[in-house]
Amino acid sequence: MVRTVIDPVTRIEGHLRVELEVENNLVTDAWVSGTLFRGMELVMKDRAPADAFFVTQRICGVCPVSHGHTSSMATEAAFNVTIPNNARIIRNLVEGAQFLHSHILWFYNLAALDWVDVSQALKADIAQTYALAEQVGTSTADFKAVQDQLKKLVAGGQLSIFTNAWFGNTAYSAKMPPEFALIATAHYLEALRYQSEASTVCAIIGGKMPHIMSSIPGGTTFVPTDDNLSRILFRLKAIRDWVAATMIPDVIALAPFYPEATTYGQGVGKFMAYGVFDRESMKPIDRYLPMGIITSGLNVADVDETKILEYVDRSFYEPYPEGADKGINPTQGITQPMAPKYDTTTPGGRYTWSKAPRYDSQPIEVGGLARVLVAYLRGVPEIKTLVDSTLAKLGVAGKPEVLISTLGRTAARPLEALYVGNLMIDQVNELIASLKGGDSKFFQPYDDAQGAGVGMWEAPRGALLHATNVSGHKIQNYQCIVPSTWNVSPRDADGKVHGPMEQALIGNPCTDLKQPLEALRTIHSFDPCIACAVHVMDAKDGTENTIWTGPAMGVL
Amino acid sequence: MPGKNGVLLRELEARGVSRRDFIKYCGTIAAMLGLDLSAAPQIAEALDNASALKPVIWLEAGSCSGCTESTAQSDNPDIATIVLDILSVNYTETIMAAAGYAAEQAKDDTIAKGGYLLVYEGSVMTGWGGDALVIAGRKGIDELVTAAKGAEAIIAVGSCAVDGGWVAAAPNPAGAMGVGPYLASVGINKPLINLPTCPVNPVWVVSVIVDYLLLGKVPALDEYDRPKSIYGQTIHDNCPRRGHFENGEFVREFGSEEAALGYCLYAMGCKGPTTFTDCPVVRWNHKQSWCVEAGAPCIGCGGFDWVDNNAPFADRLHNLPIGTGVQPAVLGWAAGGIVAAGLVVHGIGMKAAGRTGRVGVPTEEIKEYDRKHGAKGGDK
Numbered sequence: 024m025v026r027t028v029i030d031p032v033t034r035i036e037g038h039l040r041v042e043l044e045v046e047n048n049l050v051t052d053a054w055v056s057g058t059l060f061r062g063m064e065l066v067m068k069d070r071a072p073a074d075a076f077f078v079t080q081r082i083c084g085v086c087p088v089s090h091g092h093t094s095s096m097a098t099e100a101a102f103n104v105t106i107p108n109n110a111r112i113i114r115n116l117v118e119g120a121q122f123l124h125s126h127i128l129w130f131y132n133l134a135a136l137d138w139v140d141v142s143q144a145l146k147a148d149i150a151q152t153y154a155l156a157e158q159v160g161t162s163t164a165d166f167k168a169v170q171d172q173l174k175k176l177v178a179g180g181q182l183s184i185f186t187n188a189w190f191g192n193t194a195y196s197a198k199m200p201p202e203f204a205l206i207a208t209a210h211y212l213e214a215l216r217y218q219s220e221a222s223t224v225c226a227i228i229g230g231k232m233p234h235i236m237s238s239i240p241g242g243t244t245f246v247p248t249d250d251n252l253s254r255i256l257f258r259l260k261a262i263r264d265w266v267a268a269t270m271i272p273d274v275i276a277l278a279p280f281y282p283e284a285t286t287y288g289q290g291v292g293k294f295m296a297y298g299v300f301d302r303e304s305m306k307p308i309d310r311y312l313p314m315g316i317i318t319s320g321l322n323v324a325d326v327d328e329t330k331i332l333e334y335v336d337r338s339f340y341e342p343y344p345e346g347a348d349k350g351i352n353p354t355q356g357i358t359q360p361m362a363p364k365y366d367t368t369t370p371g372g373r374y375t376w377s378k379a380p381r382y383d384s385q386p387i388e389v390g391g392l393a394r395v396l397v398a399y400l401r402g403v404p405e406i407k408t409l410v411d412s413t414l415a416k417l418g419v420a421g422k423p424e425v426l427i428s429t430l431g432r433t434a435a436r437p438l439e440a441l442y443v444g445n446l447m448i449d450q451v452n453e454l455i456a457s458l459k460g461g462d463s464k465f466f467q468p469y470d471d472a473q474g475a476g477v478g479m480w481e482a483p484r485g486a487l488l489h490a491t492n493v494s495g496h497k498i499q500n501y502q503c504i505v506p507s508t509w510n511v512s513p514r515d516a517d518g519k520v521h522g523p524m525e526q527a528l529i530g531n532p533c534t535d536l537k538q539p540l541e542a543l544r545t546i547h548s549f550d551p552c553i554a555c556a557v558h559v560m561d562a563k564d565g566t567e568n569t570i571w572t573g574p575a576m577g578v579l
Numbered sequence: 580m581p582g583k584n585g586v587l588l589r590e591l592e593a594r595g596v597s598r599r600d601f602i603k604y605c606g607t608i609a610a611m612l613g614l615d616l617s618a619a620p621q622i623a624e625a626l627d628n629a630s631a632l633k634p635v636i637w638l639e640a641g642s643c644s645g646c647t648e649s650t651a652q653s654d655n656p657d658i659a660t661i662v663l664d665i666l667s668v669n670y671t672e673t674i675m676a677a678a679g680y681a682a683e684q685a686k687d688d689t690i691a692k693g694g695y696l697l698v699y700e701g702s703v704m705t706g707w708g709g710d711a712l713v714i715a716g717r718k719g720i721d722e723l724v725t726a727a728k729g730a731e732a733i734i735a736v737g738s739c740a741v742d743g744g745w746v747a748a749a750p751n752p753a754g755a756m757g758v759g760p761y762l763a764s765v766g767i768n769k770p771l772i773n774l775p776t777c778p779v780n781p782v783w784v785v786s787v788i789v790d791y792l793l794l795g796k797v798p799a800l801d802e803y804d805r806p807k808s809i810y811g812q813t814i815h816d817n818c819p820r821r822g823h824f825e826n827g828e829f830v831r832e833f834g835s836e837e838a839a840l841g842y843c844l845y846a847m848g849c850k851g852p853t854t855f856t857d858c859p860v861v862r863w864n865h866k867q868s869w870c871v872e873a874g875a876p877c878i879g880c881g882g883f884d885w886v887d888n889n890a891p892f893a894d895r896l897h898n899l900p901i902g903t904g905v906q907p908a909v910l911g912w913a914a915g916g917i918v919a920a921g922l923v924v925h926g927i928g929m930k931a932a933g934r935t936g937r938v939g940v941p942t943e944e945i946k947e948y949d950r951k952h953g954a955k956g957g958d959k
Contacts, residue, residue: 029679030715033672036644038714059704059712059719061641062752066745071891077878078886081745084645084778107834128651136676172663181632181667187685188676215659219652219865226864230873232652233645233778234880237873239833244874246839254867360752362707466834543678 024051027536029543030058034133036085036552039511041524042367043542045533050542053521053528054367055511057376060339064358067501072098072471072493073240075501079489082505083552084233085128088121088225089482090489090503091238097489098240099469100476107464108303110242112454113228115300115311116255117235119447120224122299123262124232125483126391126440127221129550130270131207131214134433137544138277139199139207142190145173147205155202161272162265164209173208194532194540196280203276210269217265224258227251242466247458256451263444266437274437275416281430283532288429288545290527291386293318294393295326295509297488299481300446307479311446312406312439314479315397318385321424323400326382328477331488333504334379336516337372339363348516350381353490354477356502370518379512379522380504388523389485389509390549391436392426399423405445409438429527429541432548436483472496482506484550507552524549600655632667633792634695636686636726639672640712640719641746641755642701645778646737647673653781654865661785665792669695683715690729696791697730698784699723702739702746703761706754720761727762732770732797734787735759736779738885744777748886759804770797773804775856777880782861783809803883805855814851814877817859820844830874838874848893850879 030040038059044052063082067075075094080087092114099106106114152166176182222232228245229235237245298307298314307314308325315323332350335343341359343349351357366372381387398406410423413434419425426435475492485506492500512522521529524546532541639647651658651674662668668675670686677685689695704712704719712719727733735758738744746755759771774783787806790798798806815821823829823843830837830844845852854877862869870877879889 031672031679031682033675033678033682036673037642038639038672038712040713058714059641060706060753061702061704061711061746061755063745065750065752066748066886068750071893074890074892077892078745078748078890081643081645081777084643084648087643087645132674141676176663179632181634181669183632183667183669184662184671184674185676186667186669187681189678189681190676212659215651216657219654219657222648222652223864223867226868228873230868230870230875231863233643233648235873236870236875236878239875242834244833244838246834246874251868363710363713365713463839464834465838466832468832538679538681 025536027533027539029539029546032543032546032551034136034547035550036083037507039546039551041528041542041546043528043533043539045536045539048532048534050528050531050533050539053525054374055377055513055522055524055528056365056367056374057507057511060360060363060376062358062360064356064501064503067498069497069499071496072101072491072498075489075491075498076239077234077236079501079503080234082503083482085125085552086121086482086484087233088118088229088235088238089480089487090505091235092118093478093480093487093489093503094491095238095240096478096480097476097491098471098478100478101474101491101493102240102469102471102476103474104241104467104469105305106242106467107462109454109457109462109465110238110467111301111303111305112450112457113243113245113247113465114238115450116447116454117225117228117238118299119443119450120221120228120259121232122443122483123259123266123440123447124218124221124225126436126443127214127262127266127270128218129483130274130433130437130440131211132218133550134544134547135207135211136188137540137547138195138281138433139204140190140192140195141173141185141188141204141208141211143195143199143201144170144205144208145177146201148202151200152202152205155200156206159272159276161206161210161276162269164206164213166205166209169209169212170205189538189540189543192535192538192540194534194538199280203280207273207277210273213265213269217262220258221262224255224262227255239466240471241469242464244466246465247454252451252455256448259444259447259451263441263448266440266444270437271413271441274434275413278417278430278434284430284433284541284544285425285428287531287541288432288527288548289427289530290388291521291523292427293382293385293387294396295382295387295389295486296394296397297326297479297481297486298397299394300443300450311403312394312398312442312481313401313403315401316382316387317393317396317400318383318387321396321400323397326479328479328488330383331504332381332384334381334515336379337513338375338378339373340378350384353380353488353502353504354475354492356490356500358502371516375511375513377508377511377513378504379515380509381512386512386520386523386526387509388527388549389506390432391439391483391485392432393485394481395435395439396423396426405442406438409442413438429531429545429548433544436550484552485509505552507549510549511551524551603655632665633788634689634692635666635668635671635698636689636695636730637668637671637698637700638722638726640699640701640723640740641704641753642737642739644673644700646700646740647671649778650736650781650784652864653785656785666696666788680715686726690726693729695730696788697726697733698736699733699740699758700736702743702755703758704746704753704755705761706752711753723758723761724765724767727758727767727769730769732772732791733758733762734772734774734784736774736784738775738777738880741773741775742883745886747884771804772797772800772806774809775805775881775883775885776858777885780856780858780861780863809857810855810881812855812857814854814856814858814871814881815849817857818843818851818871819859820871833874841874844871844874844876846895847876848878848891848895849876850882850889850892850896851877853896854879854882856881
């Protein structure tokens with residue numbers, strides 16, 4: 024039994040370390056550590072209630088819009104404010120554009136490098152690449168130019184962002200032809216362009232992206248004009264068309280190269296979504312992607328937020344006054360950091376800055392897969408059609424449970440991207456209809472003296488909660504449970520129940536201790552919002568025998 | 580006039596960037612450098628002829644990755660061109676292919692070879708003796724020192740890297756600070772370029788890097804190590820809504836008719852008069868918008884200690900009334916004084932950025948609008 028560590032985990036947001044215990048080429052245990060503490064919740068104390076919208080967006084440069092919206096929702100709940108209908112649609116639009124940005128960037132530019140060995144693209148035959156693109160129904164590009172670009176990089180001896188990649192690793196599919204690698208590389212470059220177009224939609228509404236300005240508590244500062252509506256609409260159409268013509272066929276073409284990736288990474292098998300994209304009712308259960316929880320099999324139920332408790336037994340926070348083993352609801356949450364000392368060898372040791380949220384004492388997975396499963400089980404027609412047709416194309420018709428895996432989790436978000444692309448075009452049209460109908464209300468004033476409220480919404484990577492408690496026009500307590508806190512949460516005090524990502528890693532193949540590529544796929548499938556390296560230690564005598572992953576041997 | 584190699588131009592064309600777009604971009608660079616537009620072809624040629632890619636190490640510390648995200652929104656050149664044709668970005672946690680030990684090795688190799696630019700994103704985390712941030716078993720502060728020692732120059736992108744940003748806001752729970760003050764505290768003196776705002780504007784990152792590649796030196800900096808060409812004027816100086824300010828036409832409630840008419844946001848707390856950046860000129864995200872165009876008052880994210888100095892954001896500049904005939908140059912100075920006090924505390928040093936010298940610059944004593952409304956007790 025040996026241990027291997029990925030630190031830093033790259034191609035994620037933030038700082039993450041993953042330690043794996045490996046026996047007979049299988050992961051037998053895992054410790055997931057967040058390795059940075061900043062203390063946003065403490066910074067918010069004593070500030071003006073509305074300022075949380077601006078400052079808490081800075082938790083994350085990838086999903087600031089979601090933090091901003093959840094914060095404004097918490098503030099609005101505290102002061103019993105209902106935002107005007109136009110503001111609802113405009114918030115949906117800026118949120119949806121951020122989802123499109125995030126899904127495109129994550130799938131192609133962060134996750135895909137675990138599945139596609141870019142160095143293989145050097146060997147591709149250009150004519151066959153066009154033929155393959157046509158055969159799998161994905162879009163073409165100037166494949167020769169892309170290949171020349173790669174050749175130039177290799178010839179120049181400077182590989183830039185591809186330096187020391189794990190290319191050449193035997194866990195890359197041997198069946199994938201070089202021509203597919205070239206197609207994927209071309210689309211990797213196109214994705215860099217389309218993620219930026221999607222962010223631009225956020226900026227047209229929010230002033231800039233990351234960190235928008237418009238979705239303030241009470242509504243929005245953005246007042247649509249003919250000019251900015253057309254700039255939004257035609258960008259959204261171009262993005263939606265690219266997702267439909269490129270991203271979806273790429274996923275369907277990629278999956279058959281990795282059939283084994285549906286057999287690992289299941290995780291805790293429990294899922295929760297708070298829901299996102301409000302309808303006029305403003306009820307989470309009514310959202311376009313609705314709220315729901317799945318705790319046994321494929322059965323969806325309603326979320327009871329009082330069942331959410333956060334624990335700190337294995338995290339770098341002082342024990343709660345009520346007792347070390349007691350959980351606290353985020354509305355009463357406490358953040359008291361302690362000096363960190365990473366301990367993954369002693370039973371009960373602390374090893375992360377992430378707290379451990381639990382629902383009804385259970386770890387829960389959140390994210391794109393959770394949203395898609397909840398929407399599927401709630402019968403959202405477009406999601407049902409998308410999922411069912413994709414399963415049929417992959418030869419697993421009627422088996423949505425195959426989505427509960429590393430490959431399935433990776434495929435769920437591109438499917439969601441197409442749904443969101445279509446929905447956003449509908450939302451622009453809904454906004455235009457509302458404006459034509461004479462509705463010119465965008466903001467609802469309110470008194471911010473006193474109140475407590477919770478906002479529950481979705482970031483691209485999962486369920487997001489902010490809770491604010493105000494008196495005397497000042498924030499007395501502010502707490503957030505961000506999606507990755509659910510997913511990268513540590514094990515329970517007694518070590519018997521693991522966090523969702525830890526559980527998903529257990530049972531993963533690990534054919535190369537120095538480059539545990541399968542595990543990296545599982546980690547990226549969650550799109551964790553935190554960053555890590557791989558070292559190996561002998562668990563028998565507890566001595567750390569630092570065998571870091573060796574430099575990559577690939578062509579690039 | 581593609582250079583002898585012509586490689587860059589060919590690659591750009593392959594990616595759909597026309598020669599015309601590229602020359603136009605070089606014109607932007609020329610303008611940023613304060614050169615005549617006729618310098619654009621020379622810039623194009625210099626870029627095109629560059630043989631080796633400049634190595635870059637991009638470190639993320641107490642960051643949200645927002646400055647990496649923002650840089651990925653660069654348009655001409657786009658991010659692919661930047662990382663494949665202009666620079667060899669050998670280490671950047673958010674987008675590099677390598678992970679774990681292989682990633683750290685790429686960084687160590689680059690440091691060993693030298694001749695690289697260091698880009699630093701996020702706050703320097705000094706809490707718990709530097710244990711607030713640990714990467715690959717090494718403290719974030721030690722990583723900074725190692726990478727800074729071998730760097731030709733350091734670019735601190737975003738307010739967090741400049742002075743700790745929001746992470747250093749009271750009570751500064753994890754001991755966050757800026758790169759400049761931290762390196763000074765450990766006796767490291769390297770050319771430093773500060774690019775505050777939250778996040779950084781990609782146009783500035785690209786212009787500073789290209790400037791460095793062309794001239795081999797950092798651009799002209801002010802006393803806070805900020806490029807003068809970017810941070811020399813206030814947002815208020817260049818705001819397209821300035822005319823409404825002069826006319827006394829203010830937004831007094833979001834969602835109002837005045838908001839729809841695009842009136843001045845000063846009464847809503849806009850920090851444009853005390854914030855020194857060229858946001859209204861370069862704009863954001865492919866030049867499609869910027870904060871004020873979205874109907875939102877500037878929150879001063881390009882200022883020093885921006886959260887503590889500017890919050891509550893909805894408050895008018897330090898509650899100085901605008902209906903009393905006080906003019907913006909004076910306001911800028913008055914608020915600047917308060918900012919200055921904060922800066923001394925945070926060790927940046929401050930000689931009020933240009934504005935102090937302009938106190939007393941004659942402006943009209945009182946606006947007609949203010950005279951009218953002043954009698955009613957100001958604008959509120």
